[in-house]
Amino acid sequence: MELQNNNEDRKRSRMDIIRDMLMYLKEKRLAKPTHLMYKANLSHKQMKLYLDELIKNKLVEQKIDGDKIKLALTKKGLDFILKYNQMKQFEDAFGL
Numbered sequence: 651m652e653l654q655n656n657n658e659d660r661k662r663s664r665m666d667i668i669r670d671m672l673m674y675l676k677e678k679r680l681a682k683p684t685h686l687m688y689k690a691n692l693s694h695k696q697m698k699l700y701l702d703e704l705i706k707n708k709l710v711e712q713k714i715d716g717d718k719i720k721l722a723l724t725k726k727g728l729d730f731i732l733k734y735n736q737m738k739q740f741e742d743a744f745g746l
Contacts (some may be wrong), residue, residue, distance in 0.1 A: 658683060667692070668709075669734050675710060675723040676735060686721060 662670070667690060674689045675681055681689075687697040701721070704710040709727035713720050 656682050662707060665734065667696075668704065669731065671704065672709060672723060672727050675721055675727065678712065680715060680720040680722055682718065683721060 671686060671690045674686055678685075683697070683701065686701070687694060690697065690700075692700065701710065704727070705712065707726075708724055709730055711722050711724050713722050
């Protein structure tokens with residue numbers, strides 16, 4: 651059995667999806683949920699599941715902007731990104 655080591659040959663992991671969502675929010679500062687869904691390349695159902703978890707774990711917060719709900723990265727969400735990137739660098743250093 652041959653192991654695939656090309657990231658393009660596999661689907662994104664749950665952690666990769668979460669990182670993608672958090673990175674978009676870091677970049678945008680405030681984002682509409684629909685924009686996050688498109689940028690993270692998720693269906694509405696998938697996005698709702700991930701977003702509910704991120705809000706529950708206080709990585710993302712909802713903010714009211716006029717009459718619209720927007721999403722923002724929290725300090726805890728930023729810490730997650732930093733730790734995730736460190737973990738990926740560690741994996742890469744060992745060729746995993």
